[in-house]
Amino acid sequence: MIIWKKGTVLRVLEESAMFQRVRVKMEAGEEASAVHYPLLLGQTEPGDEVWLNTTAVELQLGTGGDHFVAGWVSKRPESSSPQGHIMKMRYTPWQIAVSTGEEVGNPYRSAVMGRNSLDSWPILLGELHSMLPAVISVWRHRSLQEGRCPRIVYIMTDGGALPLAMSQHVRRLKKLGWLYATVTVGHAFGGDVEAVNLHSALLLARYGLKADLVFVSMGPGIVGTDTPFGFSGVEQGEAVNAVAALEGMPIFIPRIQGEDGRKRHQGVSHHTLTNLTRVVLTPAEVPVPRPLPVRVQTQMESIPQHHHLISVPITEKEVVEFLKIYPVSIQSMGRKVAEDPLFFRTICAGALHLWKRWLNLTDGRSGVKASGEKSDLTR
Incomplete structure (x- = not known):
């Protein structure tokens, strides 16, 4: 009710x-x-x-x-002309007609017609929306440092908030000019490009928007129930499968926390372990910060061997340097870098790893194969 x-x-x-x-x-x-x-x-x-x-x-x-x-209470809502024929928030009083990138008449349709592959393009996948500003701050820092200007695209799924406008981070990143474009998936709406599902969104980002760096996560908010599969973040595992189905390179940011009052989220979150052991059906690259606490290394032993654990050396000091260019203090679950450095080190490790992958691309194909990476973590 x-x-x-x-x-x-x-x-x-x-x-x-x-x-x-x-x-x-x-x-x-x-x-x-x-x-x-x-x-x-x-x-x-x-x-x-x-x-x-x-x-x-x-x-x-x-x-x-x-x-x-x-x-x-006492006045009529305004009406406006529909922009397309695909309904989002279907069969609710607020259903809205949008023009999705796949729809006839949409300018992005031709870019994805006949496309069924990402051609090994790397895609960074996160669980929490609060990872977005940290990821893009790392990429912005690297862009300024190395004199590059990548097109950064954010794909927002419908696992959290449905209106993209709810995200203060997106509004700020767009205003700063750090975020090139957004794609909203499923019943999420309000992106620069609308998409029917994640598979189409990935193709629209890569070929329609000509994205260099792509980050995928839900919008603000996440649902959890303290049951094995009863959390909306299970979609992160499903996103890995979508990227792999399109012959892309899925890069999975694990949720690793040094501080959390809930035992199930201490160290490697049960969300990450459930995704990587039960939901993900294909090998994924999983960047993790080095050094790692022994407890976390032990938890990592339960991750199937076919995933590629990639160690990324990164310190708390480096994280602070990356994130200080963002105009407001970044926090997640009420904690800032100083209060949970391991969590933010992990996010930044993922962003750095995708940056490395992107630099190795030639004509849309990676010169470094995931299967060639060996983990130096203790299993």
């Missing part, structure tokens, strides 16, 4: 064509923050009386913090 409450918009705190964050006064008199998506209903403004979905805040969930504007 949904918890509905009325509120009145007091002022707009943040605004773009796709996103508004507003301050509202609730019926009981307290003030709160709310998110509104103009693409669905039209712009809201001070004085509007609105219906608010307050469920996540009421349940004190991780996706809480903001209410969501679902409509006006």
